[in-house]
Amino acid sequence: MNFYQSLGFLVFGSRLKRLSDTFLQDVNKVYKAHKIAFDASWFPVFYILSRKKEVSIREIADELGITHSAASQVVTGLQEKGLVKMAVSRKDARAKAISFTAKGEKLQQKIEPVWQALQQAMEQLACEGNKSKQVLQGLTEMETHLQEQSLFSRIETVLASQQA
């Protein structure tokens, strides 16, 4: 039993991060193995554009829960690779209208089967153990509870009760 397992919740965050990194690395290996010039980090924007022809930086950031800065940087990168194009929005000159280029659209179609296989593999993984099945639901539940009361305020409450 290693450090993380023995310490449990106290290092929950780091464990989640590690698992997350492993996921992204493995998905990238799949793209590489199939000689698809795609990076897992592009996925979120690609997914959004596969469902909505035109989006703004702000919309991407909000949907992904990242900063506009991060969204801006990702989109700039995709633009440099010729996968998306940016135009000034016709409705609002502050906003950009981001959409696939022909090249981007073609790549998106090439990748669809991998996305589906990934989803299936993840579902299988979750069903192997009776507990892992609930990881996703549990995670959603935790997110909800954390919105109701932040971890910060929870810790403060515990600390206050200890001093009493």
Place this chain on the structure above:
Amino acid sequence: MNFYQSLGFLVFGSRLKRLSDTFLQDVNKVYKAHKIAFDASWFPVFYILSRKKEVSIREIADELGITHSAASQVVTGLQEKGLVKMAVSRKDARAKAISFTAKGEKLQQKIEPVWQALQQAMEQLACEGNKSKQVLQGLTEMETHLQEQSLFSRIETVLASQQA
């Protein structure tokens, strides 16, 4: 329902990372609120040193599941802050013997109650929903299953079966 919730497992990794970042930020807020000059990222090394007087870079890296490079950088940072000291190991001249300075030890003692409060807060959070209770167990289970067969090989299997 936002992007992540609707897409589920396909973006599991990113969700985990976000949750992890939220945790670390909140814990840092607690230290700040109590005017403790401590950063959540120092915790793993502090925890290890709180249980074992002397460790090497390699031991830290292995226990945390990070690269030796990362461990080396973290320790260098803590050394610069005067919280740990490094000496050449008496047993092996390649290895470093890392230990607390007096200042580091004092800080560690100051922080103990916060660690305990954090652990308690996390346990409470996990008990609020019947599903989140199993997040930690489920996570451990997933880690085990992933060691048995990697996500990469799982995705490849699905893809191969689709082509048949």
Place this chain on the structure above:
DNA sequence: GAAAATTATATAAGCACTTATATATTTTTA
């Protein structure tokens, strides 16, 4: 309708990792 506040974006700098590379020491092996 001009001034103030808000919104959308870009960019610089920082952080915590990573990989790749290099060096020093120890252990293995032929």
Place this chain on the structure above:
DNA sequence: TAAAAATATATAAGTGCTTATATAATTTTC
């Protein structure tokens, strides 16, 4: 026991975020 392999570390460069700051366009408010 000398050469080869393995191990422990440091450091440079890269990644994908963050915060902080700046600019431009729009909306609100008086």
